Amino acid sequence: MYLSENRSRSLSEAVALLASAASREAMLEGLAAPLSNLMDADYLVSRTWSPVTGQFEICVAHNMDPDSVRAYHDHFQYCDPVTPRLRMRRQATLVSEVLPPAELQRTEFYNDFLRAQGMHWGLNLYAYDGDECVGDLVIFRPRARDNFTRGELSLLGVVAPAFTSALVRLKRAQAKPAEAPVAAPPAFPAPQQLAERAHLSLRESEVVLLVARGQADKEIARELGISFTTVRYHLENAFRKLGVQGRHKLALRLREFA
Numbered sequence: 001m002y003l004s005e006n007r008s009r010s011l012s013e014a015v016a017l018l019a020s021a022a023s024r025e026a027m028l029e030g031l032a033a034p035l036s037n038l039m040d041a042d043y044l045v046s047r048t049w050s051p052v053t054g055q056f057e058i059c060v061a062h063n064m065d066p067d068s069v070r071a072y073h074d075h076f077q078y079c080d081p082v083t084p085r086l087r088m089r090r091q092a093t094l095v096s097e098v099l100p101p102a103e104l105q106r107t108e109f110y111n112d113f114l115r116a117q118g119m120h121w122g123l124n125l126y127a128y129d130g131d132e133c134v135g136d137l138v139i140f141r142p143r144a145r146d147n148f149t150r151g152e153l154s155l156l157g158v159v160a161p162a163f164t165s166a167l168v169r170l171k172r173a174q175a176k177p178a179e180a181p182v183a184a185p186p187a188f189p190a191p192q193q194l195a196e197r198a199h200l201s202l203r204e205s206e207v208v209l210l211v212a213r214g215q216a217d218k219e220i221a222r223e224l225g226i227s228f229t230t231v232r233y234h235l236e237n238a239f240r241k242l243g244v245q246g247r248h249k250l251a252l253r254l255r256e257f258a
Contacts, residue, residue: 047135094148208250
C-alpha cells in the first residue's frame with residue numbers, strides 16, 4: 001500500500017511513541033491523533049478490560065463526546081454485539097467481517113450508540129499478553145465514507161506488534177517496585193508564571209505542567225479534584241494556546257517559559 005507523506009509521518013510518530021512512552025495512559029492518549037491520521041479515521045477509542053468486574057472502561061475517546069462515553073460505561077457495553085466476536089480475533093479485523101452491516105443495523109447498540117455518534121464502518125485490534133487482553137483499538141468512520149480497505153487493515157497490522165509490545169512492557173513495568181530514585185523533574189515555570197507568560201488560565205497551567213511531568217489525565221483529575229472530562233477540556237485549550245499538537249512536544253515548549 002502506498003503511503004502519503006502525511007501517513008508516513010503519522011506512522012513514524014506512532015512507532016516512536018510506542019517505543020518511548022513511560023506510562024500506559026499517556027501512550028494511548030498520545031496515539032489517538034497519529035493513528036487516526038494513519039488510518040484516515042474519524043473516531044478512535046481505546047479501552048481497558050477488567051476480568052474482576054467483567055467491564056470495559058474507555059480510557060481514550062478521540063472525537064467522542066463525554067456523555068456518550070458515560071453511556072457506554074453505564075449501558076451500551078452490556079448490549080454490544082460486536083466486541084465478543086472481535087475479541088476472538090488476535091489481529092486487526094473489520095467489524096463487517098464478524099457482523100454483517102445489515103445485522104448490526106438492527107441492534108440497539110448500533111441505532112442508539114454507534115449511529116448517534118456518526119460511527120458506521122469499524123476496525124478493531126485487540127492486544128494480548130498470553131491469554132490476557134491488555135488493550136484494544138476501536139476505529140470508526142461515518143456511513144458517508146467507504147469501509148476500511150484490506151490495505152488499511154494490513155497497515156494497522158504493521159502497528160499491531162509494537163502496540164502489543166508497548167502495552168505488555170508498560171504493564172510489567174507498572175507491576176515492578178521502583179528500584180532507583182526518581183529523577184529530578186525538568187525545569188518548568190511555576191503555574192502562575194506560566195499562566196502569565198503563555199496567556200493560559202491558572203488551571204490550564206496546572207494541568208499542562210502535570211502532564212509534562214508524566215502524569216496521566218486520571219491522576220491529574222484526582223490531584224486537582226476535578227473530573228477527567230474537565231482535565232481534557234483544559235488540556236485541549238492549553239494545547240491550542242501553546243501551539244503544540246501532542247504531549248510529546250509539550251515539555252520542550254513549557255521550558256521556553258521558565
